[in-house]
Amino acid sequence: MLRKRDVSSVELTKAAFERIRALDGDINAFLTLTEDKALEQAKAADAALAAGHGGPLTGIPGAIKDVMCTEGVRTTAGSKILEPFVPPYDANAVTLLKEAGFVMLGKTNMDEFAMGSSGENSAYGATQNPWARDRVPGGSSSGSVAAVAAGMACFSLGSDTGGSIRQPAAFSGVVGMKPTYGRVSRYGLIAFASSLDQIGPFARSVKDAALVFEAIAGHDSRDSTSAEMPVPEVASMLGDGDLKGVRVGVPREYFVEGMDSQVRESVTAAVNQMISLGAEVDWEVSLPSTPHAVAVYYIIAPSEASANLARYDGVKYGFAYQDGESMWENMEKTRQIGFGAEVKRRIMLGTYALSAGYYDAYYLKAQKVRTLIRREFDAAFENYDVLVCPVTPTPAFKIGEKVDDPLTMYLNDVCTIPVNIAGLPGISVPCGFASAEDGARLPVGLQIIAKPFDEATMFRVAHAYEQASGFSLERPPL
Amino acid sequence: MSLTREQVLHIARLARVGVDDEEVDRFAHQLSHILEYFERLSAVETTDVPPTAHTMPLHNIWREDEPEPCLDPKAVLANAPHREGDLFRVRAILDE
Numbered sequence: 001m002l003r004k005r006d007v008s009s010v011e012l013t014k015a016a017f018e019r020i021r022a023l024d025g026d027i028n029a030f031l032t033l034t035e036d037k038a039l040e041q042a043k044a045a046d047a048a049l050a051a052g053h054g055g056p057l058t059g060i061p062g063a064i065k066d067v068m069c070t071e072g073v074r075t076t077a078g079s080k081i082l083e084p085f086v087p088p089y090d091a092n093a094v095t096l097l098k099e100a101g102f103v104m105l106g107k108t109n110m111d112e113f114a115m116g117s118s119g120e121n122s123a124y125g126a127t128q129n130p131w132a133r134d135r136v137p138g139g140s141s142s143g144s145v146a147a148v149a150a151g152m153a154c155f156s157l158g159s160d161t162g163g164s165i166r167q168p169a170a171f172s173g174v175v176g177m178k179p180t181y182g183r184v185s186r187y188g189l190i191a192f193a194s195s196l197d198q199i200g201p202f203a204r205s206v207k208d209a210a211l212v213f214e215a216i217a218g219h220d221s222r223d224s225t226s227a228e229m230p231v232p233e234v235a236s237m238l239g240d241g242d243l244k245g246v247r248v249g250v251p252r253e254y255f256v257e258g259m260d261s262q263v264r265e266s267v268t269a270a271v272n273q274m275i276s277l278g279a280e281v282d283w284e285v286s287l288p289s290t291p292h293a294v295a296v297y298y299i300i301a302p303s304e305a306s307a308n309l310a311r312y313d314g315v316k317y318g319f320a321y322q323d324g325e326s327m328w329e330n331m332e333k334t335r336q337i338g339f340g341a342e343v344k345r346r347i348m349l350g351t352y353a354l355s356a357g358y359y360d361a362y363y364l365k366a367q368k369v370r371t372l373i374r375r376e377f378d379a380a381f382e383n384y385d386v387l388v389c390p391v392t393p394t395p396a397f398k399i400g401e402k403v404d405d406p407l408t409m410y411l412n413d414v415c416t417i418p419v420n421i422a423g424l425p426g427i428s429v430p431c432g433f434a435s436a437e438d439g440a441r442l443p444v445g446l447q448i449i450a451k452p453f454d455e456a457t458m459f460r461v462a463h464a465y466e467q468a469s470g471f472s473l474e475r476p477p478l
Numbered sequence: 479m480s481l482t483r484e485q486v487l488h489i490a491r492l493a494r495v496g497v498d499d500e501e502v503d504r505f506a507h508q509l510s511h512i513l514e515y516f517e518r519l520s521a522v523e524t525t526d527v528p529p530t531a532h533t534m535p536l537h538n539i540w541r542e543d544e545p546e547p548c549l550d551p552k553a554v555l556a557n558a559p560h561r562e563g564d565l566f567r568v569r570a571i572l573d574e
Contacts, residue, residue, distance in 0.1 A: 088553035182534045195532035224539045225532060295516050306493060313494075315568055320559030327569035328494070336496030344495055348486070348505055349512060351493040365519050367529030372522070374530060407512055423533025452533070 009042040009059025016061040029146040033106040041103040058101030063147045063156040066107040069188040078110040078122040081338030091188025093216040100215040108143030114192045121342045130476040132440035135396040138168030145172045148202045155203040161196045163416025169428035170391035170445025175209045181423030182227035185220030191308040193301035196420045206463040210235040238463040244278035249384035253290035259393040266432030266444040287376045293418040299366035306350030374422040387449040395434045395442035430471035480510045
């Protein structure tokens with residue numbers, strides 16, 4: 001539409017800010033707006049397009065999760081401890097989007113340091129689910145998903161350590177995708193759990209998500225776990241909707257006890273639709289170590305976090321308590337006041353798991369079970385091109401419902417965590433709605449998991465299902 | 479697995495996170511509950527299974543040791559909570 005010049009990037013950008021002003025006072029998706037810069041970027045994009053230059057993202061307004069550094073634009077990671085932090089450089093993914101000509105609307109709300117599944121752990125207030133405003137949009141990429149679901153941004157970037165892109169995408173009825181570990185550079189991504197973190201897109205269609213993925217993927221020497229692999233042009237490989245010959249496995253362990261029956265029915269119907277598109281489906285795949293994944297994750301991720309978050313000491317940047325008697329007192333007070341409850345909980349958990357006498361029983365054991373989980377996926381992918389399963393056991397829950405019970409909140413991540421542990425690509429695609437007891441109509445997500453670096457097949461299957469089902473076209477009642 | 483108040487205080491000290499009395503009680507309860515959940519892993523057979531630190535088949539990444547431009551010190555120090563000229567200022571770390 002921009003290239004045909006039916007609408008200019010400046011018009012689109014102004015409309016986005018009008019939408020944000022109308023809705024975001026309540027939804028609370030954005031922490032920082034960058035309107036002046038956005039209009040400059042939009043003007044530059046219009047000039048490029050008028051001259052016949054530019055690509056698919058040129059002039060398109062997007063939003064960035066506040067866990068990615070943006071040069072000259074405050075970056076808080078949803079934490080009080082980074083409230084005054086203005087990064088001197090851009091994250092690699094942001095650099096690549098700028099090179100692609102996108103328009104940055106602003107930085108989005110999130111669970112503090114990406115630790116959370118609801119958005120409620122933000123130091124800057126919870127974000128509402130655009131489909132049901134008294135419910136969570138999912139987390140930790142709460143603002144990025146709400147901005148796309150509410151039509152404030154055409155796309156956004158999130159980060160996914162244990163499901164923080166796919167789970168909110170499912171709760172809020174948009175497409176959300178986590179690339180293979182190593183596919184997108186983590187340079188400039190504020191680290192939570194370095195062996196699990198990946199940046200990925202939210203969008204309103206599989207094709208848009210594929211275009212954003214193409215723009216941000218690729219090798220970067222500044223991230224030592226960045227993969228030196230060519231990035232296929234996935235957006236031009238989406239196919240014609242035919243799934244003939246595609247081998248789909250449905251892992252039964254993902255249909256967990258206590259799962260919402262409407263989620264189960266939606267996912268089952270989606271798999272049946274894939275059969276009608278020509279896919280060969282095996283309903284009896286087993287990944288027996290799946291039930292251990294939550295425990296593995298909540299040992300490994302907090303352990304890595306406890307090391308990564310040691311840098312917030314009040315010396316180099318961010319909030320600093322300075323009225324103590326000693327250097328140590330200042331540091332402890334800085335972290336006591338600057339971090340929220342969930343972040344402290346995970347730092348403590350990780351510190352304990354790594355401490356003398358417990359390392360073998362917790363961290364090393366978790367790393368070994370991690371190997372088993374990865375091996376089971378590798379074996380399954382010898383027989384199947386993709387695995388298809390739910391993203392979450394239930395639809396979006398109410399704000400405040402689970403905040404006092406961390407373990408119950410953790411167990412909600414049971415279907416997304418194994419994908420991070422094994423480093424695989426995964427996508428959430430809207431696959432229906434569940435009716436809540438209070439009458440709310442809540443989106444349900446379908447998860448499609450592929451082999452490492454086979455995002456192309458994952459996108460192709462997701463696109464075929466999306467085109468056949470049409471659920472991505474539904475919009476929340478705003 | 480149940481954590482005592484003393485253990486919670488010890489972990490908080492290792493992590494250099496200040497905690498008040500109420501937090502000590504709450505963390506003792508919540509962390510114990512989570513650690514109990516971790517017990518399930520002890521039943522998993524992992525003899526001869528190697529650990530996975532991350533999923534990329536990579537070991538060491540090398541590059542030539544050549545000087546490259548780095549961030550402008552002014553831009554870096556702009557975020558310093560407490561500075562003196564081009565230096566970060568901190569309280570004395572060692573006793574006098």
